[in-house]
Amino acid sequence: MFRKSLRLLPALLCLAGSVYAQSHATHYPLTVENCGRSQTFHQSPQRVVTLGQHETELLLALGLGKSIVGTAVWFGRLPPPLAPAGQGLKRLADNAPGFEAVAAQRPDLVLAQYSWHLGPRGEVATRERFEALGIHTWVAPADCVGKAVTADSNGDGARTTPFTLESINREIDELARIFNVTERGQALRHQLKQRIGHARQQAARPGSAPLKVVYWFSSPRLNGDPWVAGGDGAPGWISRTLGLQNIIDSREEWPAVTWEHIARSRPDIIVIASMERRLYPADNAAAKIAFLNKDPVTREIPAVKQGRIIVVPAMSLNPSLRNVDAVEQIGKQLP
Structure with a gap:
């Protein structure tokens, strides 16, 4: 009887993993709130343009490199762990591209690291201009939650609440849901938490x-x-x-x-x-x-x-x- 149970264990583990994956699968249509705007996704985005290196690296870290059809706003090279997955990514511009260059990629989602590229006075365009073409938009929560350009600040804006990595964790969770890769998002968050704890101990x-x-x-x-x-x-x-x-x-x-x-x-x-x-x-x-x-x-x-x-x-x-x-x-x- 015990040997029979052992033979059944792999199948039971496989079934349990399948149930876990199904329980964490995204159910569409999915409505999300982002920087004061509500958008509904009917499926996982297939063609994405990233305006900002952080957005590019976040998608790569979630294993979504194949969905990226164009990138822009680069500060430097990709970190070594992401470099292989990022080989061959199309650069529309090193800095801010034009609206037409982004729209020509036929994206169904445009991700922006900074609101000045995709905001009310967006250097690339306003969110409304993309959405009028049926293109979803996204601005990194870290750039709009607890932060704004004020009368006293320069163009980089000022914080009304201190930044914490929870802003990044929140973005990981929300994009993982949008792209139906929730488990990858959880794994990425766990990895970041472990690294922070180790670095804090080393620097004490x-x-x-x-x-x-x-x-x-x-x-x-x-x-x-x-x-x-x-x-x-x-x-x-x-x-x-x-x-x-x-x-x-x-x-x-x-x-x-x-x-x-x-x-x-x-x-x-x-x-x-x-x-x-x-x-x-x-x-x-x-x-x-x-x-x-x-x-x-x-x-x-x-x-x-x-x-x-x-x-x-x-x-x-x-x-x-x-x-x-x-x-x-x-x-x-x-x-």
């Missing part, structure tokens, strides 16, 4: 005062005011996760701050963004480092004098899956 400094940090993304002029991370964006979450103190106390995502102010705050660490984009002189990480070591104000900053300059991909400093990469990379290089 019990009994030590928090190290002070500043995050430099770019700037329109190397010797001008740099765009540095405010306290409530993705770098703020990275700092809190690693027990660091961001010296910039601002709700703005990337405010412009004088080097004199930064020098007075005496950061122990400077994290700079590396990217292939070349819209501004300070997009170049090597140029940033050279400036820090040469300028009479910045070269006296403790982080510069002690060589505590950490370079990370720009994508890892904007709300995205890569925030976990930044936690790992910065955590490994802390003194």
Whole structure:
């Protein structure tokens, strides 16, 4: 009897897995709320254009690369784990493409990382313009929930509530439902949680005062005011996760701050963004480092004098899956 039960076990496990998959399958039509808009999907999207590297990487991480028919808004290369799946992806533009270039791909869904590409004054188009053609649209929740462009902020906007990785987890869950890959979404979330826990343990400094940090993304002029991370964006979450103190106390995502102010705050660490984009002189990480070591104000900053300059991909400093990469990379290089 016991041997008979063992012979039946594989079949029972297979049946249980099938029941589990069916119980988590998406039932269409599916109506979702996204950044104040309600949309109904009657099937899983088959042709997707991604406006923003995070959206591209998220679909690849969910095993949905074959549905991507066009991409745009790139900061750099795909991370090694996603590079094989992303080979051959069509680039419509390195930065913002035109509306016609996107519509020509005949997408049934356009995903945007930033609302300035697909918002009321969208650089590519408004959501209404795509939806008038029967094309669904999506904006990353991290860019519209608890965040807005205000009268006092620059174009990057300001946070009304601090960013946490829960915004990314929420997007994973919602896109996984839309594409009917719920189990993959759950697996991805579990993997991120494990990595964060391990990185936090590795970076722990019990009994030590928090190290002070500043995050430099770019700037329109190397010797001008740099765009540095405010306290409530993705770098703020990275700092809190690693027990660091961001010296910039601002709700703005990337405010412009004088080097004199930064020098007075005496950061122990400077994290700079590396990217292939070349819209501004300070997009170049090597140029940033050279400036820090040469300028009479910045070269006296403790982080510069002690060589505590950490370079990370720009994508890892904007709300995205890569925030976990930044936690790992910065955590490994802390003194």
